[in-house]
Amino acid sequence: MTSRYRFTAYLIGATAARTGDELSGPAVLLLGVGASGAVAGSTLLAGLTVAAAVGGPVLGALLDRSRAPGRILAVGLIGYAAGLAAITALFGAVPFALMVGIAVVTGLLAPAIGGGWTAQVPALVPAPKLGRASTLDAMTFTAAALIGPGLAGVLATAAGAPVAMVVAGVLTLIAVPFAWRLPRNSEGQRPKFFEAATVLVRNPALRQSTATSTLSCVGVGMAFVCYPLIGEQRLGSAGYGTLLLVGLSVASLLANAVLSRRSYSPDRAVQLSTVAIGLGLAGAAVAPNAPLLVLAVALTGIGEGPQLASLFAVRHREAPPELRAQVFTTAASIKIAGIALGNAVAGPLAACSPTVGLVAAAGTQVVAAVAHPLWTVRKQLVR
Structure with a gap:
């Protein structure tokens, strides 16, 4: 209790x-x-x-x-x-x-x-x-x-x-x-500062999940810049584009509510959720009307929620207890950097065409999902 x-x-x-x-x-x-x-x-x-x-x-x-x-x-x-x-x-x-x-x-x-x-x-x-x-x-x-x-x-x-x-x-x-x-x-540890970066590189599962999610976050950062412009272009107001983010969050929350009641492989879920995000972004890029646009954004949310939950599960499983906090905060910092990079890259693309920006965002998810299995091989190169 x-x-x-x-x-x-x-x-x-x-x-x-x-x-x-x-x-x-x-x-x-x-x-x-x-x-x-x-x-x-x-x-x-x-x-x-x-x-x-x-x-x-x-x-x-x-x-x-x-x-x-x-x-x-x-x-x-x-x-x-x-x-x-x-x-x-x-x-x-x-x-x-x-x-x-x-x-x-x-x-x-x-x-x-x-x-x-x-x-x-x-x-x-x-x-x-x-x-x-x-x-x-x-x-x-x-x-x-x-x-x-x-x-x-x-x-x-x-x-x-x-x-x-x-x-x-x-x-x-x-x-x-x-x-x-x-x-x-129970007792204080004395880990070295920035030691978690070494763990994130050397541990295959942590390396895989961190690399995949960071690439995915670059695309998500791009999409966040594009959604208001897509709203203005296709729905008549940038404010409606912002509301798309609300719909994304609702779909993400519901997906995790379902996921919380099931057993699953978090490593595999990171890849599959990235695929879902990519399909959603690609769908938003080509959606011809408002209902399909909303459905595409919802699919992105269905991927985003489980991706984050799966990341947490992998980190809890793999992080050394004495470095757990440092692993989590370092990985969060890398994620923030990925989103910031996506925000920066999306500016010129979205100014040209928000559709082009969303296509590029979907492309990063494809790269992340395809490369996902590769991050666990040839471990000796990073020792």
């Missing part, structure tokens, strides 16, 4: 923190755009995102070294909320370069919201239930992605971007007591 309560508390805390994170990105963008224009908004968001990609390995090593990782997570959450508050309070009152610096420092703590939490799951559930727990954990990301951006838009429109920033910080702080009470480690 205690274990079940603890995991339920974990899910509540993780959902609150991750919703705050998903809300904070659009809120930062809207704050900058509303006050100083598109360049200011995108620059602030870039500072927040890039820093998150850098901070993962360091935070993961700190979590692995600590006998009380929940306390580290709690401090990280408080720091992230404080950073959001500083950006909100100081924007326009101090030089913009300083604002970007605050965004970068704040972003360094973002891995406390993602991989840092997930690495604690094995301490909360017995080994036979770890697969289902991984799926439920992945659903917190999907729920946050469903709620956060929409809430940011509603709050910014109704009350202003600063209010959206405040709510993002409050949601992050709600998660603090849930993180603080996470179980302590």
